[in-house]
Structures are given as structure tokens and as C-alpha cells.
Amino acid sequence: MRGKKKILLLLAILPLALLTKANNGNNGSDDRGKPEPAISGLVSETGTKKPVQGVTISISGKGQDKKELFTTDAAGNFKVPQMPAGELIIILEKKGYKTFRKEGVTLKEGVPLKLNFDISNEGADDESDVFHPLRMMDSE
Structure with a gap:
């Protein structure tokens, strides 16, 4: 009689264990158990499409400091x-x-966002784009 109780108990617990495993699923994790990043991507140079190392990416919520x-x-x-x-x-x-600068990027709860950016080095050293307080005095 004890053997039948054990079998019935196992048969009752097994579906619950499988159901729990199915409900937990992946939950935004990869196979190693690390959560997926909220935002990921690649920054490359506009003309050559070569990846650019050392780009500082600043992310803020709209209207937040x-x-x-x-x-x-x-x-x-x-x-x-x-x-x-x-x-x-x-x-x-x-x-x-x-x-x-990119505005209006919407991040939804629990949905990973993949963004790729191309940045240009053309005209980056153009002094007319650089603000300097002494240059303002020269133009007066």
C-alpha cells in the first residue's frame, strides 16, 4: 500500500514541477542565467562601418537630469x-x-532594445562648431 501512495504522490508532484518550470521559462535570461541588457548595440564609423571603441554613451530619461x-x-x-x-x-x-544626439527612443518594460549608431568624424575638428567664450569677444 505504501508503494502506491508514493507513486500517486510522485504523479501529483511531477506535473506541478513541470508547470512551474514552464512558467518560469527564460524570463529575459540567456542560457547562462544572466539577464539580457535593457539596451545593447554597436557604434560604427559612418563611412567605413568600422566599429568605434571608447565612445561615451550618455542615456537619460526625457525631462530628467x-x-x-x-x-x-x-x-x-x-x-x-x-x-x-x-x-x-x-x-x-x-x-x-x-x-x-538621438531623442524620442522609447524603452518598454521587459523588452530589450537593440540600437546601432553610425558616427561621423567629418568636420569634427571644425573650429566653427566649438564654443569658446573668448571667440565670442572677438566677434563683437
Whole structure:
């Protein structure tokens, strides 16, 4: 009689265990158990399409002063682990390249966002684009 009870108990627990496993699923994690980044992508040069290392990526929520800073790796890739959902402003900066600004990027809760950017080094050293207080005095 004890053997039948054990079998019935196992038969009752097994479907529950399988159901729990199915409901947990992947939950935005890869096979190694690390959560997917909220935002990821690649920064490359406009003309050559070569990845650009060391680009500073500033991300802030629209109307917020707080900025999160990230940097591209040797392959031009970046990963933003967590960001609150909402509308974002993204600014890319690197010496020798034009500053790139993208507004109106919408991040939805639980939906990873993949963004690729091309930045240009053309005209980046043009002094007319650089603000300097003494230059303003010269023009008066």
C-alpha cells in the first residue's frame, strides 16, 4: 500500500514541477542565467562601418537630469544592464567625432532594445562648431 501512495504522490508532484518550470521559462535570461541588457548595440564609423571603441554613451530619461554613462568596447559594442521604461535621450561623444544626439527612443518594460549608431568624424575638428567664450569677444 505504501508503494502506491508514493507513486500517486510522485504523479501529483511531477506535473506541478513541470508547470512551474514552464512558467518560469527564460524570463529575459540567456542560457547562462544572466539577464539580457535593457539596451545593447554597436557604434560604427559612418563611412567605413568600422566599429568605434571608447565612445561615451550618455542615456537619460526625457525631462530628467540624471544621466547614465556607458562606453563602447574594442568591438564598438555597448550594453546597458538596466534602465527604467520610458522615453530616452541618447548622446554619443568621442574626441575626433561629431557629437550624435538621438531623442524620442522609447524603452518598454521587459523588452530589450537593440540600437546601432553610425558616427561621423567629418568636420569634427571644425573650429566653427566649438564654443569658446573668448571667440565670442572677438566677434563683437
